[in-house]
Amino acid sequence: MGDTPAAASYCAGDLRYAGTGAVEEKKLGDNTSGAARGPVSTLRRIAFLMERQREETRRIEAFRNAARTILPLPEDEVRRRAEAGTLTELAGIGPSTAAVITDACNGVVPERLVALERTAGPLARGGEELRARLRGDLHSHSDWSDGGSPLEEMAMTAMELGHDYLVLTDHSPRLRVANGLSAERLSRQLGVVEAVNEHLGGSFTLLKGIEVDILDDGALDQTPEMLDRLDVRVASVHSKLKMDAAAMTKRMIGAVRNPHANVLGHCTGRLVTGNRGVRPQSQFDAHAVFGACAEEGVAVEINSRPERRDPPTVLLELARDLGCLFSIDSDAHAPGQLDMLDHGAARASEAGIDPDRIVNTWKRDRLLEWASARL
């Protein structure tokens, strides 16, 4: 935030507009472009709408970086630079982001945003009622591991979406390709999460979490001491997805029986579409694995990412029939992807899952009580 009163009021006004803009349009299902926004809000809105369409993170970051660059500047300076054509002298602002800022300063909605706003409705049909009951999200990544944005940006967007809580679940140490967090880095991250929460004032909470790798033998890839310090833990298989069914079943049940596990993430590991290509689902005894989840009170994740759609429908229905709890998660790697919950809500709704068995329809205190019940 800016240091001068002028900057502070400019930032606050702009951010407030960014917030109500996103939430109002969501509630109203309004696809129209609406009135012009301030420059920071315009840049963030463009980034948000690009992300929920899963456009490439690198292209989107230009808009977020530009927003960060002008956020601390007084409104007068931004306006003056827009008029003089000198915005591109600022670090992180190129010709296309400068054009967006200039339009916003002139009270014009940039063409780019007009086009994007046409895509702004629900991402999926059929789950709207259930989606409206979701109070938060249990699976998200920041740039501490393989996400594209700082954790405070994830928190701010979750607030704008109307969430009461977001669990930050960056990867565990063994997942080196995703810059998984050592115990030491995770410990540092927890300090940052606490600081962010202090600033947020209580109506929204960024919860401490992890997406912890399920190792080959079913153990979890983080120290019990660190896992104890977290609010919610998602356990997922990310390696040796092709191990034989008996070994995979034992591995997954081992993780589910671990009192630290709260959510079984993207259980089959399949990829059905997208730029990473397709990948078949892992083989395991789903009856045994979901049976263990039901016994232990571990939620089966409904992973909302369109390229995952995990679990497949047959398995989703099996978990439903075995009495499992569920968690509809975005697995967002960028702020706009937090909106992908629409997809998971549509699938859960289609499968006729009782909303009270979906843990992220619960209030924060009930969620936290559940997540620590086996410790």
Ligand SMILES: [Zn+2]
């Ligand atoms: Zn994962």
Ligand SMILES: [Zn+2]
């Ligand atoms: Zn993940």
